[in-house]
Amino acid sequence: MPVDKRKLKGKEPLPLLEVRGVQTYYYTDFGVVKAVDGVSFSVRRGEKVAIIGESGAGKSQTGMSILRLIPSPPGRIVGGEIIYEGVDLLKLPEEEMREYRGVHIGVIFQEAAQALNPVYKVGTQIADAYRVHHDCTKEEAWEKAVEMLRKVQISNPEQRAQEYPHQFSGGMRQRAIIALAMVNSPNLLIADEPTTALDVTTEAKIIKLINDLAVKEDKALIFITHDLAVAAGLCDRFLIMYAGKIVENSSAMQLFSDPKHPYAQQLLEALIDVSKSEDEIMAIPGLPPDPYNRPKGCSFHPRCRKVKAICQEVEPEMITIEGDRQVACHYYTDYQAPKLKVVSSS
């Protein structure tokens, strides 16, 4: 059930982005995959939100649904509303939607083998992205590209802009991707696993860069990752996703000190702590459910250690607790939080 936050907290200003009951389904030959199944949340201006979940939980699909970049066919956004600054993006014609991509909402992609076009110079790509939305000369766009590269702390940007992606290191490519996402200064950034391909040191630097840029320019950030530890140092609010649904929506403090949903609890316990021996590391037993055939009731019940009869039959609804905190579990209250330190990556 989508929860209208404006009713709950009348004093708060309108959120930058409000996602209400979005459903993104994939219609394949083998059946329907409910990649995103009724997801609701909101992002305020300047807020940094993490979407956490296993592979296939629907985190990236949620992010891509916001921009309406679901490959269609087979995918389709079948329901819900995505309200950005009062405009329902799902109702816009494609032409107008394009004006939102890059300009209002930017995406930072993962540095994969082909995340930048190998045919063009890095500077050209950033300049081109600027020229898609701005009426300016090539020289002005180039200046802008160099300025962006400087902003993402690439040294010697005038010369680096002249180079091709294959001449960049992984970390530099990731910086260039950030520059590409931010060149049209969007107010909302969606970072889709931006550091997964990088080594730990570079990862820390990139996270710091994203954080600095977001804070300095007061940008809202949706940070999609499977890595709780990385998100912990960056985000204010956490959305835990499981099998296409958000199961817990908490602030960073709330989640790390007192996780409510059993999945969130088990995720936190699975965090790798160097002081623990191999036997003490808790993996969550079982596998994520088959997307074609999700279990009846609560999707998590086959792996949940607190499963009860009702979990196998009735799907839990999202319940608002402690102000703006939400959880979807029949038995969230009877849990005693283990003593856990807040893990920070920085």
Added chain:
Amino acid sequence: MAVDVLELQQKKHWLERLGVDLDSITGRVLLRFLRNRVAVVSACVLLVFYLIAIFAPWIAPYDPIQPHFRNRLEPPSAKFWFGTDPMGRDLFSRIVYGSRVSLTIGLVSTLVSFLFGIPMGLISGYFGGWIDEIIQRAVEFTSAIPSFFLILTLVAIWGNVVDRLWLIVFVTGIVGWVGPARMLRGQVLAVREFEFIESARAIGCSHRRIMFHHIFPNAAYVIIVQATLGTAGAILMATGLSFLGLGIQPPSPEWGALLNAGRNYMQEAPWLTIFPGLLIFITVLAFNFLGDGLRDAFDPRSEQG
């Protein structure tokens, strides 16, 4: 080994002096291409042929059409390099002028086929779905038509109404769109899965911009290879038609027609068949070697060292 390295350095040096950015894709492809000697020689041969075709009036020593019966069937000599035909016309001059016809057919019909094939292949691969279905059915339909016999029929019907040269060019071109369309579609299917395409969409690029600006440059190499092979095919087709007497009409010289005309004099004047045949052979071979060389140059897996 040392010589190779030296040579590579020299080639890099030349390219840099020509203003080629060695870090760009073009620069790297060019460098790899230059290492393939057969392909480079083929490219030079074709370049010379095309230059000869362009500057034919300045190169041909004699008029290619005006008969001179005093010089009938002269063997090759210093005066007539490739000998003369039964009407006393200089074969070299006729081949030089004939190259204009043959090479034009090759080039223009390839251009026509690309004009249709490139947008079709891009649209088919990029959008997929029912658009792809329709285009692919059209591809299958077109490739089921035996183009040689289609042209034979059309020449029989309209051969005396419209210029046969352009008839052949356009029919080969229009029938030929399936080759590039199919090749390009396959490549587009691979390229559109790359992340930079999604990134381009996330930036707000239009479909047209993504297709032509982002996908095409990354898929175009299959087309370039196809172009060289297609040109060779078109030339063969045109010479074949002329050889059957259904192509370009005498007295205008065309390689296939020259070959056909020389057929009756194989015993007494073998040069009349040898030279045109040799030129067709060399041209088609050169195009094929060039295509192979380009394919290797564009394929990053063939890179050594």
